[in-house]
Amino acid sequence: MTRTRTLASAMLATTLTAGLSTSALAAADPVKIGLMLPFSGIYAQLGEAGRDGLKLALKQSAAELDGVTFEYIALDTEAKPARAPELASSLLNQHNADFIVGPVHSGVAMGMIKMLRGKDTVMIIPNAGAAAATGPLCAPNIFRTSFSSWQPSYPMGQVALDKGYEKVYAISWNYGMGRESLDAFEESFTAGGGEIVEKVLLPFPSTNFQPHISDIAATNPDAVFTFFAGGGAIKFVKNYDAMGLRGKIPLLGSGFLTEGTLEAQGPAAEGVMTTLHYAEQLDVPANQAFREAFNTEYGHYPDIYAVQGYDAGLAIANTIEKLNGDITDKQAVISTMEKLTIDSPRGEFTFSKAHNPIQNIYLREVKDGVNVVQSIAAKSLEDPARGCKL
Structure with a gap:
């Protein structure tokens, strides 16, 4: 019961709608996005930045997604590797998340990969640079929108x-x-x-x-x-x-x-x-537009952690758009995502065969x-x- 209460207190669920009618919303289940990020402790600011960047990308993509809604299930990792398998299992088996985004800490990433590697759910790493994630532990369903160490x-x-x-x-x-x-x-x-x-x-x-x-x-x-x-x-x-x-x-x-x-x-x-792979004053059109939009949305300018979360959101949105909103075929989701070109604030990047960004x-x-x-x-x-x- 203590563990159940801990999970419940950590979970923050919100639904983002794209300005759709009630009938349109009823037509399909929301896409479930599990967020495994630190929302307390020393890395809380990094987790919040990644979450905010992701939500901004999906909000900006609403018009192209034509009726898709999102449900966020946010679990606080507290940057503690020991919690990772339990939280990842919850998102995978209890919440049936379509995408799981996280973490910041590489030790947490290893725990998540242990639970999620080879599953249908797509895991997108918005920060952790551990080489193993796109090295010996690479898997078709594991992507990274940040960097390798x-x-x-x-x-x-x-x-x-x-x-x-x-x-x-x-x-x-x-x-x-x-x-x-x-x-x-x-x-x-x-x-x-x-x-x-x-x-x-x-x-x-x-x-x-x-x-x-x-x-x-x-x-x-x-x-x-x-x-x-x-x-x-x-x-x-x-x-x-x-x-x-x-x-x-x-x-x-x-x-x-x-x-x-x-x-x-x-x-x-x-x-x-x-x-x-990024600088605040980088002279890239997507960067200037992103920085102003982020500041308008949240009242401050973004950092690299927000950029990486934003790009995770773009990867999800672009995949859903190319599949016309149908993500029931998880192999199609994976094969579509790995072929994307992400128009990022850092400059355009694609995914390597191991699903790590090929980037400047x-x-x-x-x-x-x-x-x-x-x-x-x-x-x-x-x-x-x-x-x-x-």
Whole structure:
């Protein structure tokens, strides 16, 4: 009974209608979308952004969907991997969700995949970058509208080489995203003749950076590459500046180092270079329209997490439209979705055979508190999907 009450309190069900008549609404059951995202705890803002982006995409698509309605079943993962199988089972077996969208946290993604892999329900990952999701654990019904951990970091290796950096110090947290990000950078950097002079993996979520920044100063590499996000990214960048390394040893990173953190980092972030599949000021027509529509709808401008949720919504809407509203044949849903071209705020992308986005990765540099796009670091980059048998 305790578990039942927990699920009930976590569930928020809403129905979005496309301005249809009562008779039209009665003609078909709503499409059920299960949302497995964090709505409380440290990642709550990320979950809310993904949900809001998805709902905006479906609202904007209402005219093309001609009578389709949506029912949302939202379950709070609390970013706890242990809860994932239970919640996913609930959406699959009790609520009969047509699409399940989530999560933010890669550990939760692994738990969801364990329950949903190979089922008729389509799972769309709007953030978690775990390589296994579109690698060894890939499946026909699993799609991702975000990135693999390999994608943002791999291109930075060539950027570093092009800038003449030969020796790089690499540092991150010792967890999946950290290890996979450093490995991706090392793969491209060493292939071109670069050398990783030190590779440090800190216990997650330790922010005791000062001893390691002192070690960086003593080692004096040509540059530093890192993956940190959120509060860790804020503290690392500020400590790096406070210890006098900004402007002396270039700081490079996966884009999450300066994504959603710039205001808190302040002047300490000036000059930091990152690679990512999105930037707020990206000069793409779909981006400008999306940002204004999101601000009108929710009263603030979107971040990358909202973009990824928005694209999950576009994937659902475009699939339903191409099938003329009939999603009863789940194999047709899958085969239709995997052929889509998504007109995203990040620029158009398609899905790889493993169902990961094939997308541009942009080189950004912080200037006057903004991630300014310098170039396309890798055009239409496809994750290698190592271990995927699709």
